[in-house]
């Protein structure tokens with residue numbers, strides 16, 4: 001056993017803990033929880049004050065000689081499932097409300113106006129998308145982290161709910177003008193294929209990880225044709241998500257939907273580049289031809 005000093009990342013001493021030399025970070029966190037007010041989920045453990053977070057199932061190099069660890073308080077946490085359910089239930093409820101109670105946004109004269117066929121199809125697409133996400137959160141994803149900082153909840157809900165209101169306002173507007181039928185059909189087809197592609201990617205990722213573990217593997221296509229995109233990019237789920245919103249934008253010809261697509265693309269591209277870099281660092285045999293999110297380009 002070694003005696004280890006625990007410091008905050010601002011170099012304030014929290015106390016001492018006793019652990020074995022090759023102890024995993026998760027067990028260090030449990031010891032820190034006993035000498036501080038920080039629950040295991042609130043802690044990010046590092047070997048240097050300005051160092052990187054070390055994963056729960058890793059060990060800390062040279063712990064026996066340095067005998068010091070640093071812990072950062074991640075703030076109050078909230079369960080992933082709760083976050084995702086709130087993030088995704090919001091856009092579903094808001095969009096349906098705007099479509100079926102138009103007077104809420106457009107005033108009394110909108111009462112009784114019929115939604116255009118395109119707006120009805122867009123409502124179907126939007127609802128399926130978010131109901132699918134709720135379903136995936138409950139029954140498909142096997143997340144490695146149980147919680148995330150509560151402040152992310154406000155940021156994420158603001159993003160999803162705000163854009164939903166913006167898009168729903170325009171597509172369900174009594175003066176909404178639908179584009180050409182052929183354009184709508186093309187947009188709807190792209191949306192549908194990409195939704196199935198996104199789901200198939202999530203199922204493949206689920207099957208990579210045995211239940212109750214945080215195992216990570218190199219994803220490779222399975223028998224379902226749409227998973228072949230894994231040969232070209234590290235995050236096909238993001239590529240398909242992007243494709244689905246491009247399809248929705250084509251179908252509705254709606255500028256707010258295009259802006260939502262662009263914002264989503266930016267966020268997902270940042271994440272995909274990070275995940276891609278991690279894959280290459282973690283797996284020396286990672287396929288070289290893969291890009292992060294856009295085949296052959298990014």
Ligand SMILES: NC(=O)c1ccc[n+]([C@@H]2O[C@H](COP(=O)([O-])OP(=O)(O)OC[C@H]3O[C@@H](n4cnc5c(N)ncnc54)[C@H](OP(=O)(O)O)[C@@H]3O)[C@@H](O)[C@H]2O)c1
Pocket residue numbers: 141142143144145198205206208209215216217218219235237238241263264265267268271
């Ligand atoms: N419109 C938008 O702005 C937007 C933005 C972001 C996401 N989304 C949607 O939300 C979906 C989920 O997003 P996400 O960021 O959670 O996706 P993600 O990071 O790709 O993860 C999906 C699930 O797969 C697991 N996973 C990923 N790579 C793995 C590997 N190599 N081995 C084993 N398991 C692995 C993840 O576990 P971990 O918990 O370990 O990561 C997570 O449970 C996206 O696919 C997209 O459809 C939309």
